[in-house]
Amino acid sequence: MILGLVLAFLMAAPSASKITVSDAWVMAPIGKQPxxxxxxxxxxxxxxxxxxxxxxxxxxxxxxxxxxxxGGKMRMTMVERIALPSGEDVRLHPGGLHLMMIGFTRPIKEGDVLVVRLRFADGSTADVKMPVRKREA
Ligand SMILES: [Cu+2]
Structure with a gap:
């Protein structure tokens, strides 16, 4: 009986807890660029x-x-998914993989903190706080 409860708890544990996020930030929009x-x-x-x-x-x-x-130019393309191999760090960074944010429902400026919900392949989600700041020189 108790073992059954423990097993049920373990099976219900969300696998998203196995994915941790660090260094999250959003680049402050430049001028009125949407x-x-x-x-x-x-x-x-x-x-x-x-x-x-x-x-x-x-x-x-x-x-x-x-x-x-x-062709000698950097260009952006959309991807369906970003693989997260077991045991590895995957870094989204300027000039590489990134979360593209197009169109705002309210003005976004340096100092704001956006809450972004990430979705993973198993259907789990994680809410991440992403401070808005200027790109480092
Ligand atoms: Cu992009």
Whole structure:
């Protein structure tokens, strides 16, 4: 009976707790430009997973993007998912993978903190606080 309860608890434990987030931040939008990007590092201490989406009440369209060189130019493309291999750190950073934020439902400025909901391959979610700040020189 008690063993059954313990097993039920263990099976219900969300696997998202195996994914931890650090260094989360959003680049302050430049001027009146209606877009910006967010960055963070994901560490997966569980089984292989993937980041499959993100949303935020302040952002109209939040997409997963990568930057890559094509014909000598850097260009951004949307990706369906960002793989999070077991035991590894995956870093979203300027010039690489990022959360593309297109269109704002309210003004976003330096010092704000956005709460972004990340969605993972197993259907679990995690809410991450992302401070808005200027890009370092
Ligand atoms: Cu982008």
């Amino acid at each position: 877009m910006t990007a967010g960055f963070l590092t994901l560490h997966n201490s569980g089984a292989d997973s993937a980041l499959t989406g993100a949303s935020c009440d302040a952002i109209k369209d939040l997409e997963l993007h990568k930057m890559e060189e094509s």
